[in-house]
Amino acid sequence: MRSLKSGKKIIGVLVVVAIGQVIGWGTVGLLAVVGRQVAADLGMDISAVFAGNSIFYVATGLSAPVLAKAFIRFGARRVMIAGTFVAAPGFVLLSSSTGPASFFAAWVILGTAGSATLATATYILLNEIAGRRRAIGALMLVTGLASSVFWPTTSFLSDAMGWRGTCLVYAGLMVLVCLPLYAFGLPRRTERKEDVGSLGLPGEPHIVRKSTFYLIVSATVLCAFVTFGFGATMIELLKAEGLSPTQAVTFGSMLGVIQVSARGLDFLGGGRWDGITTALIAASTLVVAILLLMIGGGSHWMIATFILLYGLGSGALAVARATIPLVFYDNAEFAKATSRIALPLNLISAASPPILVGLLSNFGSNALLGFGMLCASAALLMLYWLSRHRPPIRRIAAS
Structure with a gap:
């Protein structure tokens, strides 16, 4: 009851x-x-x-x-x-x-x-x-x-x-x-019992190193740079890949539904894996999506595949950004860590669209895609390191 x-x-x-x-x-x-x-x-x-x-x-x-x-x-x-x-x-x-x-x-x-x-x-x-x-x-x-x-x-x-x-x-x-x-x-x-003693047993709090926090921030910010920046420049990027304005809008309009679908899939399986696992899969998907667009030569099928994979990856990363700190922090520390992460995250959200638009306008789509690939790959490596250094006993509330 x-x-x-x-x-x-x-x-x-x-x-x-x-x-x-x-x-x-x-x-x-x-x-x-x-x-x-x-x-x-x-x-x-x-x-x-x-x-x-x-x-x-x-x-x-x-x-x-x-x-x-x-x-x-x-x-x-x-x-x-x-x-x-x-x-x-x-x-x-x-x-x-x-x-x-x-x-x-x-x-x-x-x-x-x-x-x-x-x-x-x-x-x-x-x-x-x-x-x-x-x-x-x-x-x-x-x-x-x-x-x-x-x-x-x-x-x-x-x-x-x-x-x-x-x-x-x-x-x-x-x-x-x-x-x-x-x-x-x-x-x-109200204070919950599981707040006592964060990630481990009661009275045995897990201490998160500063280096781990900085790694969480770096991986989160790099992923956000790619997803926010690509989202803002998507129509212009698709035009640069050879689509007409109407086609670019048609292909780009599929993103919202795909991203929400990715969040739904993560929600359905949210009790079986944590935010780091979601982020690893999503970042890998982004890398593959960008690579396919780079080698696709403007093929409509390749562009459609890119839209599908990018939408799934970016949609899942939106959830992962919010839930990765749950793997490492208890209730009060989660509030503190999430607030601190919000500063660079929002700054990069503001900066990424003009940076990527500048790359696209001055150097072409390959420059934008190459830089996006570099950022996504670096984030993937950081997420892998985080996955290897999870706390030995995860918080009950994280699942």
């Missing part, structure tokens, strides 16, 4: 967090739909407008280490509630922007709020409450659909009331939907 109640509690938490994350990621992704409207209205270059996304990731990354102590002291629920209070004024400021200064300031506020409410915050919350890797996998399975829900929503709203009105609607969603969900739908943090 107790396990049944616990299962219902976890499902309830997942529903609440999933709704909040779909709203959170969907609303901050509005520039993909209204970017040109914003550029015309504010008299800004389109590339400067899309730099708002980069500022968002930088602000999120810089805020993460600062929030680490708050996550440990107050718990993720309280931090997420506070972050929602911050997000609403960010959308209000965005809606009233008159030029670059106020526009970029709004994205700084939204990035700070994102650090408290999105991705890292939810991983910490689920580890506090559920303590299961599969809970994180289940959440990511749903949140992968944020753009599918909110791109058409943003398009409808912007047609009806303009991009400024859309931002005000999204500010209202923060206050009227997300805030009550987090305040009343999430349980308060």
Whole structure:
């Protein structure tokens, strides 16, 4: 009976967090739909407008280490509630922007709020409450659909009331939907028995070396560089490989479904392997995918195979990035480590698209693919080393 109640509690938490994350990621992704409207209205270059996304990731990354102590002291629920209070004024400021200064300031506020409410915050919350890797996998399975829900929503709203009105609607969603969900739908943090004595037996905590942490960071950042960068440049890369614009969009549009499918497969098997195993398989898949595109000579079949393998690898890596620390850290240390990893992860998310676009524009697709292959291969070697140095007894909560 107790396990049944616990299962219902976890499902309830997942529903609440999933709704909040779909709203959170969907609303901050509005520039993909209204970017040109914003550029015309504010008299800004389109590339400067899309730099708002980069500022968002930088602000999120810089805020993460600062929030680490708050996550440990107050718990993720309280931090997420506070972050929602911050997000609403960010959308209000965005809606009233008159030029670059106020526009970029709004994205700084939204990035700070994102650090408290999105991705890292939810991983910490689920580890506090559920303590299961599969809970994180289940959440990511749903949140992968944020753009599918909110791109058409943003398009409808912007047609009806303009991009400024859309931002005000999204500010209202923060206050009227997300805030009550987090305040009343999430349980308060309680200490779990398995938190005593982290990765080994009670009273025998596993000490993670600094070198291991740096290796986790390096492997995570390199994988993110490839997946974020390739995702942002995918259409242009496919054009450079010989596809027409229409064909490039058609092939590229398959990525979302494939990535969500990969997350689903990892979720179904999440109790049988850990995040490092997922990352090893996914990184290997990325290396093979890039290699096939390099030698494919523009063949449509080879490009389709690349899309399939890249989608599976990048989708699985999204889960692995969140769950690798569970292999090494207990509850409080997981919050600290995840917050510290978020800084370089978000910085690379902001930097990778312009770097890879520059390589593609100046040196061609082979330069981009070669550099991506180098990064993915280096990450694969680091992940292999991590797999050889797992703790002798894994935490119960990691499975």
